[in-house]
Amino acid sequence: MDTVKLAFRNLFRNTRRTVLTVMLIGFSLTALILTDGVMRGMLTLMVENVTGTFTGEAQIHLPGYRENLDVDLTMDNSDEIERQLQQNSSLKSYAPRVVSGAMVSSSYNVSAGALYGIDAQREQTVSRVRQAVSRGDYLSGEGTELLIGHSMAELLEVDLGDRIVLTLSEANGGELAQALFRISGILDFGMRELDENFIFVNIDAARNVLGLTPQQTHEFVLSFVDPLDAEDPDNALFQKLNGEGLEALGWLDLNKEISLIIELTGYTSLIIGGILFLLASLGVINSMFMSIYERIYEFGVIKAIGTRPSAIANLILCEAMLIALLSCAMGIFLGFAIGMWTSTNGIAIGEMEFSGIAFSNNILSEFHISQFTQFPIYVVLLTILAAIYPARFAAKIVPSEALQRSL
């Protein structure tokens, strides 16, 4: 008859209390697994929206360009940069862009907008501009085609085939230039900023209006074979490009708000986990004390017949550990079962925009190995920690006093 066997039998002396305690801890673990799963799913959705829609996983500019989008700050050796990008095996694809602020005019209205000249073919490998075409056609790569967000189209009261006049400042001179484009497609990104402000034309046409040569580019957008490479500011490609007087940044640096949200999400999980386990720990302490008070006479007896105080403490800790293990089994099972459902069917959040990013899809919760390894280990450790106080109390019971008490 070892301590574990005795502890196990003791647990079922009051089955109802043990089951309630196991449920309390088990549901806390389930809640933590699901919360973490949903948080991870939300972050994945957020990151996919951020990197996949338009920003890309990383970008290259001239230093200072991002601060005020100065049209004069062009990378003038695009061929050389592209040669380096082609040779880099960590990259899956890349696309050049030219960018300028522009006055967008129709026959009926006028609006400020951001003009993006894009390489119609390569842009498809780094963003979802093509997928965002809700009506009409994507760019063919030639001519004066133009894609416009549906919100801006409504403001300008234009539709497919209508003409748009872009007025902008040429690079390196500041002379005003105007060009006529024809709407070939209406875009719906589901992101207010893009739908209200962005227009896309072929890169050659944009360079032509801005007075740029084919070697001049404002921005390269990158997509990595392993997306995690983009999150490492010290990766070799970034280091090399930054050493050549360029500014290569991953999406975390390009979207400081999102970095902050990710960081806050980590703290949120920690706080939720902390609250859940504080409550569960109080439940454990209460349950263990109830159990000890019910058996105080018995502890007096086993101590009287020669059980060491440390053995009594070990017995209580062992009972707590068994409760924790049973709770983990329950929490893991429920967490996995519910997690499977939410990872398949998702959690409907409706149409939501957060920090300029639209969430229209269901959030699919995600499993992670830590949910089924680290979290249960925390549960066992915290439960045992919570049982230390009752265990010390039981170990210090004075036999002569305990033998005079009964409940």
Place this chain on the structure above:
Amino acid sequence: MTAVISTKGVCRYFGDDDDTLVKAVDNVSIEIERGEFTALVGPSGSGKTTLLHLLGGLDNPTAGSVELSGTNIAEMSGAALSDFRRDHIGFIFQSYNLIPVFSAEENIEYIMLLQGVEAAQRKRRVAEMLEQVGLKGLEDRRPNKLSGGQQQRVAIARAMVSHPEIILADEPTANLDSKTGIALLDLMKELNEKHNMTFVFSTHDEKIMARASRLIHMQDGLIEFDERK
């Protein structure tokens, strides 16, 4: 004869000031020799149980010394005292106090587990004790499936299985009918004679007292008189 139990001026007081001070045991000096079958007798509140607790190291004396087999247990504490009780003293309590989740066999075996006795020897000694206390065939029953008398027999077996020098019993027959009580006391007496163990038990039952070889009468924490038969 050698004194197995020896107390010198042992006192146990409860309360802090003169108004609340209770002298449960007051300046008691006794010597009990090996193999004696001694009854502590006296009315409720006379200090029998407190003295038994002091003799068993379950409580610390306010003053005086308690020597068991030449060791002053009043100076011991913690694990050392637990180990001493485990190896030298067997306890029998009024309310049987078996571990409810253990079978009769496991209750008897428990103390030998604490002592680290190897499994085969444990099983053999448990079987012997069950035979001696007349519980053969009931070894797998848990306490709630045993009568009061049977539970107290298990408690006696538990106290004796490790062959302690001293058995302390606090009103071991108080919760039993007189017939069962006398039968159990006869069993204890038989084991006392067979194994030459020293028995000290408290009682206020006249029939039980008649079987003791020595009676120590207590009143208000003091020894009123001590008679050997």
